[in-house]
Structure formats: structure tokens, C-alpha cells
Amino acid sequence: MMLEKLREVFQNIKGSISRAVLERKLDEKTLDDLFDEFELLLIEADVAVPVVEALRQSLKNKLLGKNVPRKSVEEYITNAIEESLLDILNKNTLDFDKEILNGPRPYIILFLGVNGSGKTTTIAKIAYRLKKMGLDPVIAASDTFRAGAIEQLRKHCNTLGVRLIYQDYGADPAAVAFDAIQHAQAKNKDVVLIDTAGRMQTNKN
Numbered sequence: 001m002m003l004e005k006l007r008e009v010f011q012n013i014k015g016s017i018s019r020a021v022l023e024r025k026l027d028e029k030t031l032d033d034l035f036d037e038f039e040l041l042l043i044e045a046d047v048a049v050p051v052v053e054a055l056r057q058s059l060k061n062k063l064l065g066k067n068v069p070r071k072s073v074e075e076y077i078t079n080a081i082e083e084s085l086l087d088i089l090n091k092n093t094l095d096f097d098k099e100i101l102n103g104p105r106p107y108i109i110l111f112l113g114v115n116g117s118g119k120t121t122t123i124a125k126i127a128y129r130l131k132k133m134g135l136d137p138v139i140a141a142s143d144t145f146r147a148g149a150i151e152q153l154r155k156h157c158n159t160l161g162v163r164l165i166y167q168d169y170g171a172d173p174a175a176v177a178f179d180a181i182q183h184a185q186a187k188n189k190d191v192v193l194i195d196t197a198g199r200m201q202t203n204k205n
């Protein structure tokens with residue numbers, strides 16, 4: 001399991017850094033070398049590259065030039081890793097309303113994710129939220145692939161009173177998105193919500 005693998009990787013990281021501390025070899029070069037090794041393991045365990053980089057930076061700040069207690073080194077490093085991960089999660093929180101209100105016009109949001117993960121439903125929910133905020137969204141039916149995708153959005157748009165920009169099935173998704181953005185620019189719409197087919201990376205096109 002992915003989580004199991006991730007736990008293993010962090011045990012590995014903890015062990016290697018602890019050893020470096022105990023051998024009084026925790027300098028920038030050692031930590032960088034270790035992280036070059038960890039990077040691959042973390043990526044294999046599905047950790048995103050920017051997160052790996054943030055983790056490296058954060059651990060550097062917490063460990064280098066610090067008086068790491070040799071007696072409780074494992075505990076110290078466990079805490080450092082935990083704090084670093086929490087820092088990363090906190091930094092990535094987004095105040096959606098603020099972001100949209102202060103963002104560019106039109107604000108363009110592209111929805112990605114595998115089939116059935118809830119893209120289209122989420123678009124309807126977000127369109128509803130935006131309208132309640134007094135904003136005017138438009139939706140692009142750029143899922144031109146899955147049967148029923150356009151009808152599903154049309155139904156939501158009718159309920160919500162939101163304009164849907166669509167073409168036929170099989171049309172170029174980017175062209176539909178382009179039309180929707182042009183429409184938003186011409187009609188001073190605030191937000192463009194672009195639905196996609198969200199197919200798997202193993203699919204062609």
C-alpha cells in the first residue's frame with residue numbers, strides 16, 4: 001500500500017539523518033546527498049516534486065547549524081519531519097473566496113481528475129457558491145468525450161441559471177474552453193469553470 005511505502009521511506013529518512021547526526025556529519029552537503037536519494041523514493045511513493053523540495057528546504061532550516069541533541073536524535077528528527085510536513089500543508093491552504101474575489105478576470109478554473117471523481121458535480125456546486133457570492137460564472141463543457149457529459153452539465157446549468165458553452169461530442173476540448181473564455185471576456189463574466197473528461201494517463205489523446 002502507498003501509505004505503508006511512505007512510512008517506510010520516512011523511516012529510512014529518519015534513520016539516515018540520525019546516523020549523520022550521530023557521526024557528526026550533518027552538513028549541507030550530506031543532507032543534500034541524502035535528499036537526492038530520498039527524492040526518488042518519495043516520488044515513487046507518489047509525493048509531488050514541489051513537496052519533496054519544500055520538505056528538503058524545511059528540514060535544512062530545522063537541522064543545519066542547530067544543536068541536535070544526540071541522546072534523543074530520532075525523536076528530534078521525527079518532530080522536525082512532522083513540523084515540516086505540517087508547514088507544507090498549512091502553506092497550501094487556499095482561501096477560495098478571497099482568491100476568486102481578488103484574482104484576475106475572468107478567473108479560469110480547469111477541473112482535472114479521473115472519471116467519476118466528481119469534477120462535474122463540483123463545478124455545479126462551485127457555480128452555485130459563486131452566484132451566492134454575487135459573481136457571474138460561465139461553464140465550458142470541455143468533456144466532449146463521455147456520453148451524457150454535456151447533458152449532465154446542461155441540467156445543472158438550467159437549475160443554476162448559468163450559461164453553458166458547448167459544442168458537439170468529439171469536438172476539441174480546448175476549442176470549447178477557448179470559446180467560453182472569449183464569451184466571459186465579451187460578457188464580463190467573472191469566472192470560467194472548465195469541465196474535462198479527466199481520462200487516465202493511459203488513454204490516448
Ligand SMILES: Nc1nc2c(ncn2[C@@H]2O[C@H](COP(=O)(O)OP(=O)(O)O)[C@@H](O)[C@H]2O)c(=O)[nH]1
Binds near residue numbers: 115116117
Ligand atoms: N456522495 C457524493 N457523491 C458525489 C459527490 N460528487 C459527485 N458525486 C457522485 O459521483 C458520481 C460521479 O460524479 P461526476 O461529477 O459526474 O464525476 P466526473 O466524472 O469527475 O465529472 C456521480 O454519481 C455523482 O453524483 C459528492 O460530493 N458526494
Ligand SMILES: [Mg+2]
Binds near residue numbers: 119121149195
Ligand atoms: Mg464529468
